[in-house]
Amino acid sequence: MKPDITFKEDIKLLVDTFYDKAKNDDLIGHFFTEVMEISIEEHLPIIYEFWNSILLNEGQYRGMLIPKHIQLDQKSRLEQEHMERWQSLFFQTLDEYFSGPIADEARSRVTIMGQLMMFKIQRARNQNTIL
Numbered sequence: 001m002k003p004d005i006t007f008k009e010d011i012k013l014l015v016d017t018f019y020d021k022a023k024n025d026d027l028i029g030h031f032f033t034e035v036m037e038i039s040i041e042e043h044l045p046i047i048y049e050f051w052n053s054i055l056l057n058e059g060q061y062r063g064m065l066i067p068k069h070i071q072l073d074q075k076s077r078l079e080q081e082h083m084e085r086w087q088s089l090f091f092q093t094l095d096e097y098f099s100g101p102i103a104d105e106a107r108s109r110v111t112i113m114g115q116l117m118m119f120k121i122q123r124a125r126n127q128n129t130i131l
Contacts, residue, residue, distance in 0.1 A: 001101075004102045004103055008052055015048055055109075086097050
């Protein structure tokens with residue numbers, strides 16, 4: 001039986017492993033290696049804090065998740081297929097290392113975030129078209 005996500009070290013393993021997959025992926029890798037304004041090394045501690053806040057109630061994340069991804073979309077369109085690949089790689093990583101209620105919560109959060117992200121991105125695109 002795989003352990004659940006219970007420690008900050010678990011979050012770090014999840015995030016590091018996921019980002020290694022994502023940045024090397026043929027479909028979405030360019031977002032992490034070419035499009036992002038900050039380096040992945042600068043980005044990872046922010047992501048650790050995000051997931052620590054969401055899953056362990058321990059982080060101090062104060063970022064602006066949606067606006068940052070809207071800016072990313074403005075540089076290189078973020079489409080539904082990209083979001084689906086992101087989710088798939090995240091789920092694969094979860095399944096490789098973790099099992100339990102917190103891992104299930106992570107899966108649920110990723111699903112909700114993906115839907116919300118794409119809704120907000122489309123809304124931002126529509127507002128720019130109208131203006």
